[in-house]
Amino acid sequence: MNNTKKEVVAMLLAGGQGSRLYALTHDMAKPAVPFGGKYRLIDFPLSNCTNSGIDTVGVLTQYQPLVLNEYIGGGEPWDLDRMNGGVHVLPPYESNSGASWYEGTANAIYQNISFIERYDPEYVVVLGGDHIYKMDYSKMVDYHKEQKADLTIAVLDVPRSEASRMGIMICDDEMRVTEFEEKPAQPRSTLASMGIYVFTWAKLKKYLIENENANTGSKDFGKDIIPAMLANGERLYAYTFEGYWKDVGTLDSLWDANMDLLAPSEPLNLYDKSWRIYSRHSNFPPQYIGSDAEVENAMITEGSVVHGKVDFSVIFGGVTIEPGATVRYSIIMPGTVIKSGAVVEYAIVGEDCVVGENAHIGRSPEEFGADRKEWGIAVTGHKITISAGKEVAPKEIVSESI
Amino acid sequence: MGTNQNVLGLIFASMHDDAIFDLTKLRTMGSVPFGGRYRLIDFPLSNFVNSGISQVGVITKRNYGSLLDHVGSGREWDLARKKGGLHLLPPFSHTSSAIYSGKLDALGNIWSFVEHSTAEYVVLTDCNVVTNIDYRPVVAAHIEAGADITAIYTKGYYDQSSDASATIFGIGGDGFVNDVMINPPMSGSCNMGLDMYVMSKDFLRRIVKESIARNRYSLRKDILLDRSASYKILAYEHSSYFSKIDSLVSYYNANLDLLDTEKRDALFAKNAPIFTKTKDNAPVRFGLEAHIKNSLIADGCVIEGKVENCILFRGVKIGKGSMVRDSIITQDGVIGEHCSIRNVITDKRVTIAGERQLTGSAGYPLFIGKGAEI
Numbered sequence: 001m002n003n004t005k006k007e008v009v010a011m012l013l014a015g016g017q018g019s020r021l022y023a024l025t026h027d028m029a030k031p032a033v034p035f036g037g038k039y040r041l042i043d044f045p046l047s048n049c050t051n052s053g054i055d056t057v058g059v060l061t062q063y064q065p066l067v068l069n070e071y072i073g074g075g076e077p078w079d080l081d082r083m084n085g086g087v088h089v090l091p092p093y094e095s096n097s098g099a100s101w102y103e104g105t106a107n108a109i110y111q112n113i114s115f116i117e118r119y120d121p122e123y124v125v126v127l128g129g130d131h132i133y134k135m136d137y138s139k140m141v142d143y144h145k146e147q148k149a150d151l152t153i154a155v156l157d158v159p160r161s162e163a164s165r166m167g168i169m170i171c172d173d174e175m176r177v178t179e180f181e182e183k184p185a186q187p188r189s190t191l192a193s194m195g196i197y198v199f200t201w202a203k204l205k206k207y208l209i210e211n212e213n214a215n216t217g218s219k220d221f222g223k224d225i226i227p228a229m230l231a232n233g234e235r236l237y238a239y240t241f242e243g244y245w246k247d248v249g250t251l252d253s254l255w256d257a258n259m260d261l262l263a264p265s266e267p268l269n270l271y272d273k274s275w276r277i278y279s280r281h282s283n284f285p286p287q288y289i290g291s292d293a294e295v296e297n298a299m300i301t302e303g304s305v306v307h308g309k310v311d312f313s314v315i316f317g318g319v320t321i322e323p324g325a326t327v328r329y330s331i332i333m334p335g336t337v338i339k340s341g342a343v344v345e346y347a348i349v350g351e352d353c354v355v356g357e358n359a360h361i362g363r364s365p366e367e368f369g370a371d372r373k374e375w376g377i378a379v380t381g382h383k384i385t386i387s388a389g390k391e392v393a394p395k396e397i398v399s400e401s402i
Numbered sequence: 403m404g405t406n407q408n409v410l411g412l413i414f415a416s417m418h419d420d421a422i423f424d425l426t427k428l429r430t431m432g433s434v435p436f437g438g439r440y441r442l443i444d445f446p447l448s449n450f451v452n453s454g455i456s457q458v459g460v461i462t463k464r465n466y467g468s469l470l471d472h473v474g475s476g477r478e479w480d481l482a483r484k485k486g487g488l489h490l491l492p493p494f495s496h497t498s499s500a501i502y503s504g505k506l507d508a509l510g511n512i513w514s515f516v517e518h519s520t521a522e523y524v525v526l527t528d529c530n531v532v533t534n535i536d537y538r539p540v541v542a543a544h545i546e547a548g549a550d551i552t553a554i555y556t557k558g559y560y561d562q563s564s565d566a567s568a569t570i571f572g573i574g575g576d577g578f579v580n581d582v583m584i585n586p587p588m589s590g591s592c593n594m595g596l597d598m599y600v601m602s603k604d605f606l607r608r609i610v611k612e613s614i615a616r617n618r619y620s621l622r623k624d625i626l627l628d629r630s631a632s633y634k635i636l637a638y639e640h641s642s643y644f645s646k647i648d649s650l651v652s653y654y655n656a657n658l659d660l661l662d663t664e665k666r667d668a669l670f671a672k673n674a675p676i677f678t679k680t681k682d683n684a685p686v687r688f689g690l691e692a693h694i695k696n697s698l699i700a701d702g703c704v705i706e707g708k709v710e711n712c713i714l715f716r717g718v719k720i721g722k723g724s725m726v727r728d729s730i731i732t733q734d735g736v737i738g739e740h741c742s743i744r745n746v747i748t749d750k751r752v753t754i755a756g757e758r759q760l761t762g763s764a765g766y767p768l769f770i771g772k773g774a775e776i
Contacts, residue, residue: 037685038701076477077680270684271704281680285670286438286700286714288663296692301685302439302701305663314685 015062031129056085104219163187356388416463457486504619533644549636569595
């Protein structure tokens with residue numbers, strides 16, 4: 001097949017297990033985790049690609065890819081079903097040199113050099129699959145060209161207290177990166193890497209091959225490729241991003257990011273028609289709010305039926321909240337049923353769960369007074385049944401039916 | 403769900419346009435908005451697809467721009483197929499096809515499309531009946547009975563004053579039709595036709611060709627009413643929920659019917675979903691002072707006020723302090739702050755500024771035309 005040359009190809013790293021989200025990821029890859037009522041995490045980078053005019057995207061999958069593969073399908077929801085380019089799921093495969101799993105982020109791209117070369121790109125954008133943000137990658141590519149950079153790294157100016165948990169770029173006045181530190185105890189800068197890279201493909205290819213031959217063991221962008229490029233005096237630039245960006249790598253941050261959608265200040269606007277976030281739909285009818293329901297300050301989507309009380313919560317598609325049930329400060333994922341009299345507060349309830357009558361999941365932090373150490377959000381995984389009258393304590397993570 | 407290569411589905415998307423002329427001024431019956439996120443054609447299209455019928459022709463007449471925009475390639479109904487799939491059949495799309503007067507000359511116009519289909523049987527339907535029906539047992543009954551025509555009907559109350567397009571059947575003990583009336587001057591419990599028919603392609607070819615030769619064009623008047631021809635017309639009862647849209651009031655009531663859980667569950671059956679064009683709207687956002695009772699709400703709405711007994715279509719905004727009751731607000735309707743709205747139907751993209759009061763009545767809802775700014 002003869003592919004037209006593409007100036008930019010995006011590679012989306014979607015293989016991560018998401019071990020800190022384990023209750024929600026033991027049977028699906030992290031980018032397939034539901035978010036924001038009708039999305040999955042991967043909708044954000046995929047929608048950003050299509051809105052940025054990038055029509056060729058490789059999605060590197062490895063861990064529990066079934067849900068993710070089915071979700072991506074032919075790429076129609078993101079307008080990425082193309083005769084030329086489009087979205088391609090790239091699992092590890094067997095070649096004449098043998099079969100091997102993706103060993104690290106750099107190795108995953110290395111193993112797909114032939115995919116990238118089919119499009120003969122000038123630039124390759126490398127993205128993660130577990131961040132919530134809206135970003136025009138084409139502006140970052142323009143910046144990369146202006147700086148004549150070999151690698152441009154998107155950075156966020158973070159509070160100093162958070163800097164020690166992130167990859168930190170130390171830059172000169174021209175925003176050229178002089179040093180890179182992973183999770184420094186004493187951060188010398190507050191510019192944190194967002195895990196979004198624009199590489200000049202010829203350079204990236206060279207370093208991927210060298211890294212593979214050096215056989216460092218980690219084969220990772222942060223640990224190997226970036227330090228090697230810095231050591232060789234390549235042109236690395238930081239691209240400052242201003243706007244909402246959230247790493248949802250933990251259950252707490254996933255809950256926080258969903259709650260951000262309900263904040264009156266609307267830090268992340270999903271209603272902006274010029275930058276839609278696309279998702280695969282489930283053909284549900286519109287939601288129905290019953291005569292005895294009380295709904296305020298909530299985000300609820302198609303296919304849901306609400307007869308109970310919902311406050312400060314994000315309710316996904318096909319959820320049923322029976323009469324007399326209460327859901328507060330919680331996230332209820334698709335297909336779950338909250339039975340009559342049940343209370344769900346400060347909790348994440350996974351897909352296709354049943355919360356039995358008068359069961360109680362989570363507690364309000366106010367009940368803990370000053371001693372908030374014992375408090376945290378309660379979580380149930382997917383396809384879990386919580387029997388009638390059972391309690392799930394704050395911070396508890398339920399991964400089997402009780 | 404297997405695919406039935408032996409059945410062709412034909413949808414008349416422009417019949418009954420006059421029944422709700424307010425809504426069809428700028429569109430055709432098939433593209434009339436319904437139920438929060440649908441257009442009327444979604445129901446026959448989805449019924450065909452759910453019945454395994456994947457060869458579908460859509461016959462249109464005029465004002466079909468919005469219909470073409472809605473159905474596109476048919477992908478959302480899984481009808482963007484190499485074998486069969488969706489075919490749009492507007493006037494002048496085939497040799498000798500022109501504006502038609504009735505179903506028979508409309509079929510004559512596009513006959514080459516029907517002829518070239520691999521199907522032996524044809525299911526014909528209009529867009530004015532909202533229901534969820536499986537055509538597989540109907541086709542099976544048609545074949546089993548050796549009928550010329552199978553007419554789908556329902557038992558219901560007919561009121562001559564409200565239903566201007568009724569076909570009433572008399573049915574014998576053998577299940578075959580023994581009497582046909584169009585708009586009879588009476589009211590009462592009747593066998594009402596749903597404008598859905600099954601025929602073999604051979605039989606349909608025969609009546610279409612003969613009718614053209616005799617300058618006849620109405621399927622109902624020239625075939626069903628023509629008792630001299632002694633066609634074998636099997637009556638097939640469809641007993642689950644339906645609503646027939648033949649006036650603005652019945653359109654209003656058919657929408658509000660969806661607030662009844664039993665009817666809604668019958669129409670949006672889990673094993674036979676109704677498909678439609680997706681719009682990629684965000685979920686509904688309910689504000690701090692939102693107050694919602696007994697309402698059906700599509701995605702993309704932002705609700706800050708009070709809503710009772712309403713159908714809100716995609717992208718509707720209800721401002722703070724407003725009270726909207728017993729109303730149908732179609733796509734992208736914007737209602738400002740401190741409004742009071744009752745028994746109103748707003749067409750697409752209507753904007754109502756703050757502090758307005760608009761009231762119709764249940765028997766005569768107030769209709770506000772497309773794009774109006776009040």
